[in-house]
Amino acid sequence: MSHRKFIAVAPLALIALGCASDPARKPVAVGPGYTNVVASRDQTPEPEPEPEPLRNTGSLHFSKSVQNLCGISAEADPNFRYDSASLRSQDQPELKQLADCMRDGAMVNYELLLVGHADPRGSEDYNLALGGYRAASVRQFLIEHGVDESRITTSSRGELDADGYSPSTYLEDRRVDLMLPGER
Incomplete structure (x- = not known):
């Protein structure tokens, strides 16, 4: 029982x-x-603040700080060509303006961080290298226009921050972000 x-x-x-x-x-x-x-089920996490947007000027995305310091403003264009680190002629006026600003203007005492990106096609290692080559091409342009190379740091994120996973969005991932160190 x-x-x-x-x-x-x-x-x-x-x-x-x-x-x-x-x-x-x-x-x-x-x-x-x-x-x-x-967080526990009873807690709602506070949303993190959005990072400052980068201004899209074709292959180059300038942070708000760089835009404000140098007065850079340009409309969006398609970015780096597929599998290329060559600067486009339409990006050169903004880079020349930045070089002038860093050499003789408001950014004369500032350093600059260049972060290269790639779309997700290709291997992770290849895209990391390609992002580095893109940042290096921007760096070389600035040096050729009088900016001291010790003030420019390059980095690559490759495909790590890629937003596009379709041909229509790959363009946005093929770029170089230009910002002050510590920004994102």
């Missing part, structure tokens, strides 16, 4: 356990350089 009571009570106990609420989860940091945390 006690065996029958156990069989009758056991399912009720399992149902009660299944309905119990989960204990609160503790936030866990994701890693260095990340600000996201895993």
Whole structure:
């Protein structure tokens, strides 16, 4: 008889356990350089502030700070050609304006960070190198126009920040971001 009571009570106990609420989860940091945390079900994480937008001027995306300091404003055009690190002639006026600003203008005491990007076609290693070549071509242009090379740092993100995964969006990923160190 006690065996029958156990069989009758056991399912009720399992149902009660299944309905119990989960204990609160503790936030866990994701890693260095990340600000996201895993929150408990009862907490709503605060949205992170949006980074300053970069101004698209064809193959070049200028941060707001660089735009404001140098008065750079241009309309968007298609970006680097596929599998190319060559600067387009339509990007050169903005780069010349930036070089003048860094040599004789408001950015005379500033350093510049150039970050190259690629669309997701090709291997990860290849795209990382291609982004580096794109940043290096912009750097070389600035140096040829009088900017001290020690003030320009290059980096590549390759395809890591690619937004496009279709032919219509690949253009936006083939670019170089120009910003002050510490911006993003």
